[in-house]
Structures are given as C-alpha cells and as structure tokens.
Amino acid sequence: MDRLSGLDASFLYLETPEQLMHVCGLIVLDPSTIPGGYAFPAVRAQIDRRVRDVPAFNRKLRKVPLRLDHPIWVQDTHFDIDRHVHRLALPAPGGYDELVELTSHLAGIPLDRSRPLWQMWVIEGYEGDQVAVFLKMHHATVDGVSGANLISHLCTLEPDTPPDEAGEPQATEREPGELELVGRALVRNLSLPVAAVKLLSPSVALVTGTVDRARRGIAMAAPFSAPRTMFNGTITGHRTIGFGDLDLDTIKRVKNATGTTVNDVVLTVAGGALRSYLEHLGELPATSLLATVPVSVRGASRHVGGANKVSALFAKLGTDVEDPLARLEALAEHSRHAKDHHNAISADALQDWAEFAAPRTFGLAVRAYAALRLAERHPVVHNLVISNVPGPPVPLYFMGARVRALYPLGPVFHGAGLNISVMSQAGDVHVGVIACRESLPDVAGLVRRFPEELARLAREVEGRALSDPPAGAGPGSR
Structure with a gap:
C-alpha cells in the first residue's frame, strides 16, 4: 500500500474547478530524426512501452472510507494507453498563436481522478513539419525535479536508441480492504497529537530565529x-x-x-x-x-x-x-x-x-x-x-524525434x-x-x-x- 504524503495529498485538497493543481510541459519536436519517419501509431506504441514500468503513469487514487486519512495509490489494472495519449492537429496556419490557443484550452481541463493522473496530446502540424507534445500530470504525482526526471525517462540520447525491452508484467499489489484502511487511519490519527508536540519546539525556534534575522536585516x-x-x-x-x-x-x-x-x-x-x-x-x-x-x-x-x-x-x-x-x-x-x-x-x-x-x-x-x-x-x-x-x-530525443524545446508550466x-x-x-x-x-x-x-x-x-x-x-x-x- 502506497499512501500519499500529506504534501502530495494537499495538492488534491487544494484543487477546485478554478484552481487546477496539475503541472504541464510543452515539448517541441523535430520529427525528421525519427528512424523510418514519423507515424503516430508507432509513437503511441513506444510511449505505451516506456510508461508500463513507471508507477506514476499507471497508478490511480483510492479514497480511504469516511476520508479518515489521505488517499492511497493503487495499480490501475485496466490501464489503457488510448485513454491517456491523444492525437490532434493544429488548424492553419499552425503557428505560435494556434499552438498557444490549443494548449491554453487543454491546460484548463481537469484530470479524471478515476484514472492515472496524466494526459498527453501529440499535436501535429506546428510550423509546418514540427510536432508538439503537451503533457499534463497532477502535482500530487510530481514536483519540478521528479517531473523533469519522468520526461527524461521518455527520452533517449540518440534518435535510433531502440525502445526498452518489455519486461515481466507488473505484479498486481494486494489492495487493502475497507476495514484495514479504516484501522490504519485510526492508528495514524491517534498519533497526530504526539507528532504535533514534536513539531512545536522547532517551529517556535524557527519563529524566534526569523524575528532575530528580521531585526538584523538578513x-x-x-x-x-x-x-x-x-x-x-x-x-x-x-x-x-x-x-x-x-x-x-x-x-x-x-x-x-x-x-x-x-x-x-x-x-x-x-x-x-x-x-x-x-x-x-x-x-x-x-x-x-x-x-x-x-x-x-x-x-x-x-x-x-x-x-x-x-x-x-x-x-x-x-x-x-x-x-x-x-x-x-x-x-x-x-x-x-x-x-x-x-x-x-x-x-x-x-x-x-x-x-x-x-x-x-x-x-x-x-x-x-x-x-x-x-x-x-x-x-x-x-x-x-x-x-x-x-x-x-545534452540534446534529447523523444521517441526518436529531436527535442527542440521543453517549456514547463x-x-x-x-x-x-x-x-x-x-x-x-x-x-x-x-x-x-x-x-x-x-x-x-x-x-x-x-x-x-x-x-x-x-x-x-x-x-x-x-x-x-x-x-x-x-x-x-x-x-x-x-
């Protein structure tokens, strides 16, 4: 059982229809470096292969009964790449303005919490021959550094590096029952007052130190x-x-x-x-x-x-x-x-x-x-x-395509x-x-x-x- 940390879960609790808590990345690609040329089905198949062994891409949320504790991550046994990787084309003339309008719209759509918390759109026709990839992941699953690492996992250092060999299918972890989740939550809640007491002393020292620093102008x-x-x-x-x-x-x-x-x-x-x-x-x-x-x-x-x-x-x-x-x-x-x-x-x-x-x-x-x-x-x-x-x-290649730019959001x-x-x-x-x-x-x-x-x-x-x-x-x- 993989329980969300309080900080990870806080990004779920902070989310409303207006305050969306996902992070995005816009990757601009040169598809001319892809061995054999660009084809969306082949790109999608490679993405499917690369995300299979990464928990952040194939696990979903499960709530604790009565919301007594933070949610847990469980493996999505019905994971389907077609629910996460989509194909779009920019309208003419396919320039900066059209890409901005499309990605702005995509950034304003909340993620479906019944599935793994990520979506990807492969957008064709940017400035003629370029392809853009718009990736969206919930902040509960990544921060800036781990998000960059996940993108690196999808990339290679050479355009013709073969995709990773498919490993053994991931074993489905045992999911805890409702009573087990409630029991764990109750035990944790009973320990919170003790944890709070332990945090009080360093927190008071922090406030005192901050006041002293402010007095000295540092x-x-x-x-x-x-x-x-x-x-x-x-x-x-x-x-x-x-x-x-x-x-x-x-x-x-x-x-x-x-x-x-x-x-x-x-x-x-x-x-x-x-x-x-x-x-x-x-x-x-x-x-x-x-x-x-x-x-x-x-x-x-x-x-x-x-x-x-x-x-x-x-x-x-x-x-x-x-x-x-x-x-x-x-x-x-x-x-x-x-x-x-x-x-x-x-x-x-x-x-x-x-x-x-x-x-x-x-x-x-x-x-x-x-x-x-x-x-x-x-x-x-x-x-x-x-x-x-x-x-x-160093230069990176996304499914064989040279990464020309990578914009975090x-x-x-x-x-x-x-x-x-x-x-x-x-x-x-x-x-x-x-x-x-x-x-x-x-x-x-x-x-x-x-x-x-x-x-x-x-x-x-x-x-x-x-x-x-x-x-x-x-x-x-x-």
Whole structure:
C-alpha cells in the first residue's frame, strides 16, 4: 500500500474547478530524426512501452472510507494507453498563436481522478513539419525535479536508441480492504497529537530565529508584504499560456561577470520583464513584486515516500528598480540572505506540517476561500510563483524525434494567478508562462519581454566592464 504524503495529498485538497493543481510541459519536436519517419501509431506504441514500468503513469487514487486519512495509490489494472495519449492537429496556419490557443484550452481541463493522473496530446502540424507534445500530470504525482526526471525517462540520447525491452508484467499489489484502511487511519490519527508536540519546539525556534534575522536585516522577504496587481485576485478555470527562449551562454556570461548565480540572473530578467509589462499598462506598483520560489529538498529530506520533496522561499524581484544591473546586484544580496534563512529551516518542515491537512475540512476551506473571494480582502501573500528547474545539458530525443524545446508550466492559485517556470536544456533556457486568462490576458506581451530584458542586462554588464579600467591602470599607466 502506497499512501500519499500529506504534501502530495494537499495538492488534491487544494484543487477546485478554478484552481487546477496539475503541472504541464510543452515539448517541441523535430520529427525528421525519427528512424523510418514519423507515424503516430508507432509513437503511441513506444510511449505505451516506456510508461508500463513507471508507477506514476499507471497508478490511480483510492479514497480511504469516511476520508479518515489521505488517499492511497493503487495499480490501475485496466490501464489503457488510448485513454491517456491523444492525437490532434493544429488548424492553419499552425503557428505560435494556434499552438498557444490549443494548449491554453487543454491546460484548463481537469484530470479524471478515476484514472492515472496524466494526459498527453501529440499535436501535429506546428510550423509546418514540427510536432508538439503537451503533457499534463497532477502535482500530487510530481514536483519540478521528479517531473523533469519522468520526461527524461521518455527520452533517449540518440534518435535510433531502440525502445526498452518489455519486461515481466507488473505484479498486481494486494489492495487493502475497507476495514484495514479504516484501522490504519485510526492508528495514524491517534498519533497526530504526539507528532504535533514534536513539531512545536522547532517551529517556535524557527519563529524566534526569523524575528532575530528580521531585526538584523538578513531575513528573507516576508509573505503578506506584496503589492496588489492585476493578477492577485480570485481566479477562474480559464488558462492562457506563453512560451519563449533565452540563451544560456548569455546568462552565464552575466553570471560570471557579476559573481552572481544563474538563478539570480533569471529572477532579475523576470523582474525586468514584469516591470516593463506592468509599466506599459500603467499598473506598476511602487514597491517590488514578491515571488514564491520552490526549492527542491530531495538531497536533504529524511522522508522516503512522497512525490513532492519541496520547500519554498520568498524573493523580491526588484520591479521597483529601473536599472537592470542595480536590480541584479540587489537581488543577489537578498537571495544570499534568503538562502541562508531557508537553510536554517528544516528541509522537512513543510512536509511534516502538511501531514495535518484533514481531507474533508481542508477541501471545504479552499472552496469557502474561493466563494468568499477572500484573496481580494486580505494582504497579498505573494504575487506569483517562479520555478527554475535545471534540465539535461545534452540534446534529447523523444521517441526518436529531436527535442527542440521543453517549456514547463506550473499551477496558478487564488491570489497569485501567474506562474513562470524555467528549464534549461542543451544550451537554451526555455520559459513557460501560464496565467488565469481573465487576470492576465496578454501573456505574449510578457513573454516577449524576457529576451529583451536579458539583452538589456547583458549590455549593462558589458558596458560596465568596458568603462572600468583594468586593475592597476590609471593616469600615466602604460
């Protein structure tokens, strides 16, 4: 029996028809590298073969009676690839706009919880000869790192690598009976007060440490300190998507010249793009936007089970700073404080407290929160989520087709209707933006500002390097 962790289950409880808790990936492919040429039946057959031995692709949810505990995963004994992999074609002219419109619609459709929680659409006719794959998986099954690993499992390093040999059929695990599930749930619920007591002491120490850090000016940015923007209200179930590319070499040049990190540069570019976008609309707040940045804790967590191994930190994006280089320098300093603060927090703090999420009351609370539009009544917790997931540095092939781009797309929330996700792959940085359509209808206007802001930042860095004299240079030097 594989019980969902509290954090995994929380993504189920957070889900409503408007607040969909799946993550998506858009993969753009060059099918000309497929040995023997592209044919959808052959691609589907290979996908079927590759997902058979991966639990995330062939297990489904089973509720505990009376919702006394988090659900469990059970094997789908009637797994059918035709229920998960679908074929579509873009209408003419089959360009960026048509792909964005189609994938935005697909992103707004909830997953069927009676089946394994994933769907894939193979979309033909993108920009003539390209194929796009749109993959959707529930956040209860993956986080950013595990999602990237699952995509890598579907890929190879060479176009002609033969598919894995079919192994022995998976043995069907014994499913526990209703009484066994109830008994396990009751035992666990009886242990919760003891677990809560154990968490109180480190939690009090965390609060005390945070207050001390804030007093000394070295704490990470605080939640509920974000300015209100057009995308910080109650969301609908409609989604709009945009995607673009950044040059990884340019990002690394900026990083090396300034002594910062790739993540610092990415956040600075995002801050600049958001500043330019909101200023163009006449809606730029006087204070900086605040982003939640997910952080993987896979190497530090003591928990064995669970798909989500994440924590989070808060970062100001410097949208109140016009100069991109000054924004980068300020953001890098804030990031160092935020990382030090985050490292002082237990890697398992979020996962431990998530175990107390009650299945029934948690879901009711989320629905009441949305119905009462409370996101518009209290101070803004954060403006958006920005996720940066490192991808493979080498070219990949999806069922023999060269992967030209891989755009990640995360969920949006009531109160934060914008998500920016970034993934590096084979020398490029791919930016995926998803938003509530009513909150941010012109996502394309935001996406196209990312390469512009990176170029602007690079020019500022190069200009400073040219204006600064070499060490030891000065009047009379030779």
